Every structure is written in structure tokens, then in C-alpha cells.
Amino acid sequence: MPDIPQLDSTISVVTPENISFDYRVAGPFQRLPAYLLDLMLAAVLFLFIQIGLSLTLGWLGSGLATGASLIIWFAIFWFYGGIFETWMNGQTPGKRLMGLRVLTVDGTPINGMQAVMRNVLRLADSMPLLSLEVLQIPVPVYVIPTFVLGVAVMAVNRRYQRLGDIVCGTLVVVEEPSWRLSGVAKIDDSRAAQLAEFIPPNFRVSRTLARALASYVDRRRFLSRERRSEIASPLADPLLQQFQLPPDTSPDLLLCSLYLKTFVSNRVEGAPRKRAANDSPFTNAESV
Amino acid sequence: MQLDKTRIAIRQRGVLDILDVSLHMLWIYGRPIGATFILGAAAFALLNHALIGWMADVEYAEETPWRYLWYMSVLVYVEAPLAAAFCTAYLGRVVFEQSCRSGEIMSDVLGMWGHLLWGFVVLRGIGLVWLLVLSVEHTEDPAYGVLALLFFLMLLVFGLRASRPYLGEVILLERNPLLRSRSGGMTIGARSQMLHNPNSSELIGRGLGGALICTLFLLAIVATCSFVSGVFFGAWDFGPILVQIFIPASMWGMAMFFCVVRYLSYLDLRIRQEGWEVELLVRAEANRLQTRNIG
Numbered sequence: 001m002p003d004i005p006q007l008d009s010t011i012s013v014v015t016p017e018n019i020s021f022d023y024r025v026a027g028p029f030q031r032l033p034a035y036l037l038d039l040m041l042a043a044v045l046f047l048f049i050q051i052g053l054s055l056t057l058g059w060l061g062s063g064l065a066t067g068a069s070l071i072i073w074f075a076i077f078w079f080y081g082g083i084f085e086t087w088m089n090g091q092t093p094g095k096r097l098m099g100l101r102v103l104t105v106d107g108t109p110i111n112g113m114q115a116v117m118r119n120v121l122r123l124a125d126s127m128p129l130l131s132l133e134v135l136q137i138p139v140p141v142y143v144i145p146t147f148v149l150g151v152a153v154m155a156v157n158r159r160y161q162r163l164g165d166i167v168c169g170t171l172v173v174v175e176e177p178s179w180r181l182s183g184v185a186k187i188d189d190s191r192a193a194q195l196a197e198f199i200p201p202n203f204r205v206s207r208t209l210a211r212a213l214a215s216y217v218d219r220r221r222f223l224s225r226e227r228r229s230e231i232a233s234p235l236a237d238p239l240l241q242q243f244q245l246p247p248d249t250s251p252d253l254l255l256c257s258l259y260l261k262t263f264v265s266n267r268v269e270g271a272p273r274k275r276a277a278n279d280s281p282f283t284n285a286e287s288v
Numbered sequence: 289m290q291l292d293k294t295r296i297a298i299r300q301r302g303v304l305d306i307l308d309v310s311l312h313m314l315w316i317y318g319r320p321i322g323a324t325f326i327l328g329a330a331a332f333a334l335l336n337h338a339l340i341g342w343m344a345d346v347e348y349a350e351e352t353p354w355r356y357l358w359y360m361s362v363l364v365y366v367e368a369p370l371a372a373a374f375c376t377a378y379l380g381r382v383v384f385e386q387s388c389r390s391g392e393i394m395s396d397v398l399g400m401w402g403h404l405l406w407g408f409v410v411l412r413g414i415g416l417v418w419l420l421v422l423s424v425e426h427t428e429d430p431a432y433g434v435l436a437l438l439f440f441l442m443l444l445v446f447g448l449r450a451s452r453p454y455l456g457e458v459i460l461l462e463r464n465p466l467l468r469s470r471s472g473g474m475t476i477g478a479r480s481q482m483l484h485n486p487n488s489s490e491l492i493g494r495g496l497g498g499a500l501i502c503t504l505f506l507l508a509i510v511a512t513c514s515f516v517s518g519v520f521f522g523a524w525d526f527g528p529i530l531v532q533i534f535i536p537a538s539m540w541g542m543a544m545f546f547c548v549v550r551y552l553s554y555l556d557l558r559i560r561q562e563g564w565e566v567e568l569l570v571r572a573e574a575n576r577l578q579t580r581n582i583g
Contacts, residue, residue, distance in 0.1 A: 007316060008297035009309055027308025029501070128515040129445040146515075155311040208576065212569040219563045231567045234574040238581065255570075 011159060013107040021107055023173040027160040028151045031172060037094030042080045046073060082116030090115070099175045104161070114168040121164030125150025147280050184263050185217045185254045195257035199243055205262045213259040220252065228252040293315045295383050301556050303494060307501070311550040317382065324378040324393060325544040329371040333540060336363045337532075339421050342533050353531055355430055359421060362442050364539040366417050369449070370408040371540075372547035373397045379551045380461040396460065397505025403459045403466050403476060412455075413445050452484045457554040487557060494553070502542055509538045520555045 009027065014020050049072050057065045084092040090102035090110050102110050102118070110118075126145030133140055150162040159171045187193075205213070212235070220228050229251055236251030239258070301309065314321060343356035347569045377396040381388045395484075397404070420438055424431050458464070464476045474482075484491060490496070513534035518524040558564040 006297050007295060007307055007309065007313055009301075009312075010297070024305075027305075027311060029307035029311070030302075030304040032304075072472075128512055131517070132512050146511050148508050148512040151311070151508075155315045158312070160308060160312070166467075208569075209573050212566075212573040215566045215569050216563075219566045223563050227562060231563060231570055235570045235577065238574065240575050242581075 009160075014105075015104070015107045023103070023107070023171075023175060024170045025158075025160050027222050028147075028154045028162075030098075030174065031100065034092070034094035034098040034100050037097055038081065038084075038092050039094075041093055042076050045080075046076050049076075057153070078120060079116065081119030081122070082112070085110065085115035085119070086112040094173075100172050101175050102170050102172050105169050105171055110168075110170055118164035118168040118170055119181060121167055122150075122162075124162055125153070125162040184215075185259070187217065188259060189253065189256065192253055192256040192260055194243075195249070195253055196246055196261040199261050200243060205258070210262050213255060213262060216255055217259045220256075225252075294568070296552070296555075298559065298568060299556065300559050300565075301552070303497065303553075306375075306552045306556060307549060309375055310545060310552055313548055314545060318390065320378055320382070321375055321544065321548065325372060325540075325547065326376040326523060328374040328397075329367075329540050329543070332363075332367045332371045333536060336536070340364070340424075341419070341532070342426050344528065350395075353526065355435075356531065357535065358435070359438070361535055361539065362417060362438050363421065364536065364543060365442065366412065366414050366445050368543035368546070369412070369550075370404060370414060372543065373456065373460060375544065375547045376456055376460050376551060379548065380457075383555070400459050400463065404456070407455055407459055407476070412448055413441055417441060417445075425559060446495070446499070447492075450492045451488050452480055453491060453495060453550060454483060454554040454557065455480055457551060458483065461554075467499075483557065483561070486561065496551070498546065502546060505545075506538060507544050509541065510535055513538055 010022055010024050012020050013023055039245065046069075050069050053068050053072070054064050057068055075113075081092055085102055088096065091100070095101060102115070104110055104114065126147050127149040128146055129142040130144040130145065130146060131140050131142050153166070154160045154162050159165075159168075162172055165171055180233055223231070232251035232255045236249075236254045237247075239254060240249055240251075245254070296309070296313070340356060340359045343359060344353050374393055374397050377393045378388055381393065381396075417438065420434055420441070424434050458480045459476055462476075462479055464474050464479050466476055468475050468478075514524070514526075514530055517527065517530045517534060521527075521529060555564070
């Protein structure tokens with residue numbers, strides 16, 4: 001099979017300072033709601049300006065008001081995105097609401113020229129344009145965008161760049177609160193800490209096993225008891241044999257104790273050694 | 289097979305992210321996805337032409353053959369999951385970097401062919417739609433009765449498809465039996481119920497959203513086809529090339545795209561509901577442990 005990188009919407013961007021960041025890039029479907037919101041906002045903005053013009057310039061003559069509104073429409077149509085993305089650091093109101101931001105391909109903020117150009121070039125991405133005649137309006141003006149070209153271009157590159165993005169060296173990323181420190185998961189069942197003491201001290205946890213344990217403990221609270229047992233068993237069963245623990249030990253509890261031993265070894269060492277008689281860790285009762 | 293080394297990053301995704309990744313996946317794996325999809329869809333496309341091709345003929349068609357387009361939409365919509373069987377089997381293998389020889393994919397599908405026919409032709413109404421379409425007389429009479437019946441049948445199929453969208457994936461990839469054996473075990477119906485029922489309202493919402501996106505996307509593609517037909521063939525109106533070739537091909541193209549979307553959504557549902565990504569990691573680690581112990 002050809003060596004193809006794992007398919008994902010996350011890409012690594014290396015800044016000019018040689019620092020690597022992982023970003024989730026937004027494709028056409030993630031951008032669509034933001035675009036529609038901006039379109040609505042632009043229409044509302046134009047409507048208010050139109051009303052204002054009618055009230056102020058209307059008395060000077062309808063021709064003047066029409067001319068002014070055409071100029072305003074031209075300005076909004078071509079520069080709405082560019083102005084907002086310059087002013088709001090890569091965001092328009094729609095993008096801000098949907099948590100998107102435009103960056104350069106090396107992860108730095110975009111400049112005014114890039115912001116304006118990528119928005120002007122949206123016209124190329126919206127090709128082919130259709131005539132109003134398809135809506136039974138007898139005016140042969142090609143203004144209905146299909147965006148098929150833009151979507152096709154986005155589909156063929158990993159960064160989901162449309163033509164405007166490729167020309168300007170930009171991409172759209174999803175802003176995520178990636179700076180959360182989740183810390184060590186809390187395991188309420190004290191038997192896990194007790195069971196951890198029975199894991200042989202010479203057992204070495206590999207990186208991949210540590211990752212599997214961390215993922216398991218992170219997700220287990222969302223799963224039913226049966227499902228926890230089902231997931232944990234394939235790994236817990238051979239480990240129980242290896243550690244020479246009773247075979248009816250709860251698989252879930254074993255993985256939790258292994259997690260504690262791996263990530264919270266100090267706490268395990270300091271865990272109370274005194275155990276109640278009915279509080280044996282070797283029980284198939286699931287931990288909570 | 290290394291369960292934690294997949295061709296697609298296994299993690300929870302939103303609907304829009306799934307649509308984006310599907311689009312990119314269609315580009316990366318376009319050739320095998322296209323080939324396996326055509327393998328399933330070609331027979332249905334020919335059958336549809338045999339069933340309703342006459343409606344597009346000039347002597348029956350109006351200026352725009354709406355009746356033909358409506359029947360074609362219904363047929364493609366109900367047949368799409370069955371036509372996508374080979375493609376789904378391929379996706380099920382390629383994600384885990386399993387070998388994807390055509391013989392293996394064929395045997396994956398043909399081994400479950402009876403289940404698929406029962407699930408889709410009988411329960412999901414494809415057979416009924418074929419019978420209804422066959423009953424239409426070859427005249428200009430639009431047969432409003434059949435049109436209305438087809439409309440209600442399509443609503444019913446939509447409801448079934450929206451509430452249990454991953455029946456094809458359950459049949460082909462989980463390979464449960466149709467009937468409960470003496471020793472017990474999970475049947476297709478029970479598995480499907482277990483997977484779909486806890487999320488039914490969300491799945492119906494996704495189904496409606498998917499239908500809207502599909503319609504808009506299809507209209508954009510048909511409009512582009514019309515543009516291409518106008519530019520290259522000088523035929524700007526709804527001519528035979530556009531109606532009988534480009535539009536059905538666009539519909540099948542959308543069905544192929546949504547086959548990928550459905551597969552990724554199925555993975556996503558299993559991840560959210562069953563902690564599937566964790567299971568893959570744990571199983572992969574168990575395999576490693578076993579290999580180490582044997583070594």
C-alpha cells in the first residue's frame with residue numbers, strides 16, 4: 001500500500017521561530033455557517049445604510065440615492081471580509097461566532113493585503129456562476145455562485161485552502177481551548193491504589209501503554225460497567241496472569257491501578273496501607 | 289493489523305468536521321472508492337435506466353422532464369446504501385490498513401448478500417419502489433397516484449434511514465447473524481438497536497441536516513454540469529446529455545460522497561457511545577503485550 005499520512009483535519013504549523021503548533025483546519029463545510037452569517041450581516045448592514053441614505057439623500061433626488069447605494073453595495077461586497085479580517089485579526093463577525101480564524105501558512109497573523117486579497121479572490125472560488133435565468137428571472141446576469149471550484153480546490157489539499165488562500169498564503173483554523181491542563185484523572189475507588197501495590201515494581205510501562213491507560217481512565221466515567229469490563233479485559237487478562245493476581249480481579253480496577261502506578265506513583269506510595277477486611281482489591285465489583 | 293495505527297485519525301468529530309474529512313478522503317482514496325462504488329452502483333444505474341429511461345424520451349418529456357428527474361431521485365435515494373456495499377466494505381478494511389484485494393472485498397459483501405437484500409430490498413422498501421415504478425404505464429399520463437405513493441414511501445424510507453442510518457455498516461462490518469442462534473449472541477437487529485436507539489433524536493437531526501446539505505450540493509453540481517454541458521456541447525437547456533447522463537451521475541456521485549460521510553459518522557458514533565478509540569488503543573496494547581510475551 002502507498003505510504004499515505006494519517007488522514008485528519010489537524011496539521012502542524014512551524015512558525016518562523018521554529019516552534020511547532022498543531023491546528024485544526026477548517027474545511028468548506030466548517031466555513032459555510034460563518035460565511036452565511038457574514039452574508040446575513042452584510043445584507044443587514046446594507047439594508048440599514050440604504051434606509052439611512054433614503055432618509056438623508058432621498059430628498060435630493062432618487063438618482064443620487066441609488067448611485068450612493070450602489071457604491072456602498074460595491075464597498076460592502078468587496079471589502080466587508082477584508083476590512084473585518086484586518087481589524088479583528090483574521091476574523092469576521094461570522095468567523096468569531098463560529099470560532100474560526102485566518103492565519104498565514106506559517107501560523108502568524110495575516111496582514112491587510114492578505115485579508116483583502118483572499119476576500120476579493122472569493123469570486124474565483126465561487127465559480128461557476130449561474131445566470132439569474134435559472135430562477136426564472138429573465139435577466140442574463142451571472143451572479144449566483146455555486147462554489148464548486150472552491151470546494152474542489154479545498155478537497156485536494158490538506159490545509160483546505162481555497163484559491164484565495166493559496167494565492168495569499170493563508171489558511172483558516174478552528175480556535176480551540178487547547179491550553180487546558182487536564183492533569184491526572186481522579187479515581188475515587190481507593191481499591192485501585194491498594195491494588196497498585198501488588199503490581200511488580202519491575203514492570204515497565206511503555207509509552208504506548210501509558211497512552212492507552214490515560215485514554216482509558218479519561219473515558220471510563222462515560223461508559224457503562226459492562227462496557228468498561230469489555231474494553232479492559234483484553235489487556236487486563238494477560239496482565240493479571242503476568243502479575244500472578246487472582247483471575248477474578250476486576251479488569252477495570254487493574255487498569256485504574258496501573259494508571260495510578262504510572263502517573264501518580266508518589267500518591268500510591270503514600271496511600272494508606274491499612275485495609276479493611278471487606279475492602280479487598282481482588283474483587284470483581286467494579287470501581288466507581 | 290495494528291489497531292492504533294489507522295489511516296484516519298480516530299477521534300471524536302463534529303458533523304461539519306466529518307463532512308470536511310470525507311471530502312478530503314474522497315480525494316486521497318478517490319480511485320479505489322470510485323471503483324468499488326461503481327462496482328455496486330453500475331447495476332443499479334442500468335436497472336434505473338431500464339425502469340424509467342423511457343420517461344426522458346422526447347415523446348414523453350416536457351421541456352424539463354421533471355417526472356423523470358423525480359423518479360430518478362427516488363430510485364437513487366433508496367438504492368444508494370445497497371449500491372454502496374462494496375465501497376463500505378472497502379472503507380472498513382482500508383481504515384485499519386488491512387489488505388484490500390478486490391477478491392476479499394467481494395467476499396466480504398457476497399458473504400452478507402442475503403442480509404443486505406433482506407435489510408434493504410425488503411425492509412427498506414427498495415423492492416416496493418421497483419414494483420411501483422414498474423406499474424407506471426408508458427404514457428404521458430403522470431400517474432399522480434403512483435407519484436403520491438412514491439412520495440409517502442420516500443418519507444417512510446427517509447424516516448427509517450434517518451433513525452437507523454448505519455444498518456449497512458452494521459451488516460457488513462460487524463457481521464452479526466440475522467437470526468439469533470441457539471447459543472445466543474447478538475443479531476443484526478439487536479446490534480442496530482443498541483447502536484442507534486440511544487442517539488435516535490440526534491441521528492434524525494443529522495439526517496435532516498445531511499438531506500439539506502446533499503440537496504444544496506447536488507444542485508450546485510447539477511448547475512456546474514449544466515455549465516459544462518453548455519460550454520463544451522453548446523447545450524444550455526435540459527438536453528438528453530444533461531438529463532440522462534450528467535444528472536444521474538451527479539446523484540450517484542453524491543451517494544458516493546455520503547457513503548464516506550456515513551462510514552465516518554458510524555465510526556464517530558461508536559467512538560462517542562462505546563469508547564471505541566480507547567478500545568482500539570487497549571486492544572493494540574494487548575496485541576503488543578502478547579507479541580512481547582511470545583518473543
